[in-house]
Amino acid sequence: MGSQSIDYKELQFAFQQGAIQLINEKQELNQINVFPVSDGDTGSNLASLMETILEESKSESTSVIDVFENIAEASLLGARGNSGIIFAQYFNGIYTNLLLQEEKNSVKSFIKSVKLAISEAYQAIENPVEGTIITVIRSWAEALNESEQMNSLEKLLPHALMEARQALENTTKQLKILQRNQVVDAGAKGFYLFIEGFTQAFVTKQAVARSIIGSNHSVKIDISESLHENTSEPNYRYCTEILLDQVTQTKEEIQEKLSTLGDSLIIAVNRGKARIHIHSNHPDQVLNYLSAIGQPIQQKADDMLLQYEVNTQKKAPIALVTDSIADLPADYVLNNQIHVLPMNILIDKTSYIDKITIQSNRLFELTKKQNERATSSQPTLKTVENLFSFLETRYESILVITVAGKLSGTYHTVKEAAKHRRAANTKIEVIDSKLNSAAQGLLIMRANEWIQSGIGFEELVRKIRSRRNQFKILVSVDDLNPMIESGRIPQSVGKIAKKVNLKPIVSLNQDGEGKLSNFTFSLEGNERKIVQHLKKMHKKNRIQRYAVVHADSEKRALLWKDKLVEQLGFQPSYVIDISTVIAMSAGQGSVAVAVELGEGTDSR
Template sequence: MKITYLDGKRLYYAFLSGAKEVIANKKELNRINLFPVADGDTGSNLSRTLSIVGSEAVKDDSLTVTLNSMGDAALRGAIGNSGIIFAQFINGLKNSIDRAESVNVSKFAQAVDNAVNYTYQGINNPVEGTILTVMKDWADSLKKLKNRSSDFAEVMEESLISASSSLENTKNQLAVLREADVVDSGAQAFVLFLEGIVGFIKTGDLKDLKINSTAKIEIAQEEEIGKETEIKYRYCTEAYLENLEIEIPALREKLSDLGDSLIVAGDRSKLRVHIHTSNPPEFFIKLNKFATILDQKADDMLLQQAVKYNRKTEIAVLTDSIADFPEEYRDQHQVHLLPLNILLAGTNYLDKVTIDSKNFFDIIDEAEEYPSSAQPAVKKIEDQLNYLAEHYDSIIAITVSAKMSGTYDNLTKAAENVKKENEELKIEVIDSKTNSGAEGLLVMEAVEKIEAGKSFEEAVSYLKSIREKLYIYVSVSDFKYMVRGGRVSPLKGKLAGFLNLKPIISIDREGNGIAFATAFSKKGNFKKIKSILEDHQSENGIKRFAVVHGDDLERAKRYLESFRELLDIEVEFLEPISPIVAMNAGRGSTAVALLEK
């Protein structure tokens, strides 16, 4: 039967059919992902983007109503280069079809051409030989075919041939693709999307058109293609914004010096910004001056590439951002980070990722409303676990004390959900029953056992057995942070300030924070902590220790030197505390964490 119009319902089902093809080939798209960075996530990002659009789109007779819902959902859910390019294209279509119930082939071809031009406008430096080129060649084909036939099925099938030819040519346009003899991953995804649409239009088959983000097909096991390349900018960083106060070209100019792969999709009312940068905190500080930030993310492409080409073990180690230990150690041993949330001045930042310790105390000292923290959402955790499941046989996740945060509970729920879809996957969520530097020491123990060849079960058993040997003692310098954070009443805070009390905070064996001791000066606190360490050393011995601090490096160094001499062992690390820990411990706080023998 001849199909001469495209309305909202037909578009809705065509979209679902196209999305299914992309999602089914997620693994292969990840495998051939080499440009702009070989981080192996194009398939995952596009699957997530299309899943969200498919689940939130409105199935309406009106083409305008359906497209508007798709455009809004695409901006909310888009992630990754290709995902945001898809979102820009969908919004370009939305803008090109003004209050139309349906369109014919000719009007559709014109709308696609406009949408491709709109997509190019959103990208700072468009690169040919990518999804952009295939979109453009497909649009050119539609313009040529619109005068030959009024049948959507015929025109779409013919135009798919041009898109497929353009896809094959991508390997000749980019050196990295030519060397590996593969096509561009994003471009491949777009052709798969078109194939799904053509399949639906030709058959009208509505069976099994529910999008399932975990849908899979079996593909032949092949060696990884490509090779590790130098990554100039570490983080694939994105923000979902509203109410932009400056023009989009002006925003692009203000952000362009922070990295590359800059894409701005949408309009001033709602938009998504993507950039590859080594400094996500600076990126978000700039954005916050010009718009309301609704959502943000920053994926570590350096770690993703290392895992793709040089995975160290078959067991992934995941920990939350409250665990304090060196970033260099995290990089060297491929430890994965789950950031907690910090709500500051109406914006939700990602601890240690989009907000860091640098200048954090200046920020909170000037804030009218003290920041608050929250555990990651279950869905966000599921996304990270699904990524790890694609690359590892099992996962050990170490969290801050369950008595202090809901992170353990949410991670446990997310793990249960992920394992329902992958019954062979082993995930163990371990409550460290501590935080900060002590949690960091537990992470290091996990890494060492796994790299020494211990099995998943052996490593889990060992980590659980040493939790009660972990201790942390925090010398708090200023009560005002605990008062503003709600941990201490204003009256007690005033009294402590009047008496110049300097508490030592610790964590009991159940994971609860406790006031362990009190002195009347920083020097008195140091002496008490030194005495505590002597007791640990004489009773059981100390295997390793670390020092962390809240913007008081000089004091932390004195702790380090003194305790290194006292214990006759080298310190594991000297690190600033995470922003979330800093909210309660405060400026000037210094802590020693230890693991007994």
């Protein structure tokens, strides 16, 4: 048995075909996904992993250990979701154990390594649950027994595949939620499909049906409509995943630290990289800790609670989408099922998710510490397409209201993503609000109220386009530097105002570009000008509602609120901290008031 060798080219081919087999069945995996959360994305997550494996395995290998090194590296980079990270840890475990064997290309070493890697896959999971992917992995690996009757992988693999098939079918009986829905575990089936393709390729030397190698095929990370009703509200809100490089802690140390921040904790670590998955209410705290022990290079945080509420009690047939620059209270966003595309903030090589893994007060702490200006970027095309894939299976139409196109590329990115969805039955309309911050937030509130009233989609779009000019924001800033550096206001005017220490009112013109007006020589004078301006607007146009927002300056914002209540005679809709992206350009200590004017008026 020890003299039997594995052809590394056949091994690489088998990995590729196993990946293709799984990708081909991703929609079915999405549909049977009910554990641990019925979010319908296990197939898409595993397909994303397999796509990365396909891409990385195109590079030339010269040995079995080379193949496993490439697969191990690719799996850490591409892993998504619970099952994906368990997959990644298992592949890395095989590679690590194979490195310790004398004959690294022998069948005997391969069998020994896949068995030893079982314990590493279990260790990746904080609380392993039988009847899931881990059970099928163990059953398959343990079935690869050395014997005189079966002395080659061509004979061993089909036998192990049968054992894996039996273990997969048994998952229905092992977990009550699977039994209620009469399905097998989605992650477990994903592993079985991979092994099935792997085995077929190794035994027959033939490709699986519908091969996609060498094509321009791109796996869409879409989410199919769940077919199951027997699900419960998630214990934690955000499905958080982070890929770390230059990791300084062991897997056990990371587990101990993160176990207090949520559940469904899975960690895969190898060669200085770690992929972490956790369900948590505090993804910002998760990232803060991980940033201290490594360099975050990828992250995501999906709102499982919002997905659950949309799946179980959708409020309207129209999906309302905006970006995180729209300043609205978090509770309002969740309670009204508003979908938010997050902006990204980059500080010293670490990328953060606006309002989820970073808040504006934390932004100022980090930029002072790093002595470096933060930068921002709009949601990626893939992020937008992922959201559309989810919404299209649940809504009749989708309305997206973005930050002003003059201030961000978000509008154009979303428009581009919408073009790709023309074949779908769901209507999609993308509107440039020509606003930002709380003014954009108030427009979202108004759009939501129209949606809840039952207004038709075409009428909704018409009303928003005609009413967006009735929303206005007035900003008071102490230091104009951040706005000048970020290009949010005209540089020439900004530099002159700064030179003579003038304090202007910052607002947006009718095209959504920053403008300066009503210059004063002090913040107090600036505040008085804003209050006077609002009084005039209220007298002439009747302010319907208003909101006060601030950049890490709650005390000043509350004082503003009291003055405005006195002058306008009613309370603001909300007082909150602003988006990190807006805080980055407005600067620490800035305060703004956004208003909605009465119908038929033009605030500009």
